[in-house]
Amino acid sequence: MGAIGDNYPSAVLREAVDAISSLPGVGSRSALRLALHLLKQPKENIHHFAEAVNALADDVHYCRECNMIADGELCGICADGSRDHHLICVVESVRDVMSIEATGQYKGVYHVLGGIISPIDGVAPSDLSIAALVERLQRMEGPVEVILALSGDVEGETTSFYIYRQIEGLAAKVTTLARGLGFGDDLEYADAITLGRSIVNRQLFKV
């Protein structure tokens, strides 16, 4: 197929393609395909699509406790009395919460930072909800465990260390995710750093 180039037959179509191709990972060719697909749909479907997008701007709230996306003042997890509110898992983003929730293994609550400290990307500690975490811990009664569940790269380690310095003394226990070989992983294919740390941090064999 030849290149489509700049031969848009309609300014409206061009605007839609420009908007759609502003999404990450969507090129102008895919955007055109998606715009023409939308165009073929009944008007009410197109309006519904636009409304769902608009609602992202207008109707999304952030939980006043944990900074998670919510439909009201509190997110469903913070509003859930059956969860352990003295176990707080600190994560970078909403996606991380969803990934951990999907495991079904965690019954505590969360604190969503909204990013990770990264001087290269211009993200400073003050851009993240770290001060809110400190205040949250100051407000709490009884011993609290904070799990730092950030990524294992330099930014993640830096952010974990920064937060640790801010909250030590406020949390009874600060933990981090276990790292090592994945379950079912073959030693042969593991990267050297992961394998090395798996040996250093070896655990008692349980039967």
Add this chain to the structure above:
Amino acid sequence: MGAIGDNYPSAVLREAVDAISSLPGVGSRSALRLALHLLKQPKENIHHFAEAVNALADDVHYCRECNMIADGELCGICADGSRDHHLICVVESVRDVMSIEATGQYKGVYHVLGGIISPIDGVAPSDLSIAALVERLQRMEGPVEVILALSGDVEGETTSFYIYRQIEGLAAKVTTLARGLGFGDDLEYADAITLGRSIVNRQLFKV
């Protein structure tokens, strides 16, 4: 990464993900990524995106001559007096017009069918703008050439044949796209049907 599953923290987010994943080729995981990307944008960007989509429903017209997407009554090509209005290229879709325009080789006008005859997909001749093509040819004065530029598969051939039967007598000449090996193609890698037709439809060698 684990599966995200159904743990949406917000009904608004879920609605947006559902809407975005209704697009062809966009799974729910990509849709979530796109929705969270939108969510991070300034409100006015999100509104702009939604408006561009809404405009597809509200502001797109179809050219009364050729059925092409247009911003007004006539598309830019039909409104262009410098094009040859007695050379009409019949295509399946808007994308085909854009592909042919991108070649810069065509100075005639178009007729967009809006699909192709396909009993399996439930597309009958009456669903396409074939009657409009017949009327258009009846209105015209002077000899007209119609190029049937449809795909080379069974549906395309069927549609070409159907249209040919409808318009023979109305057009001075009915032609179709040249088919054969692509320019620069290696014989070794050509499929047998294309190569066979290239031999049968061989052309005089020009120097």
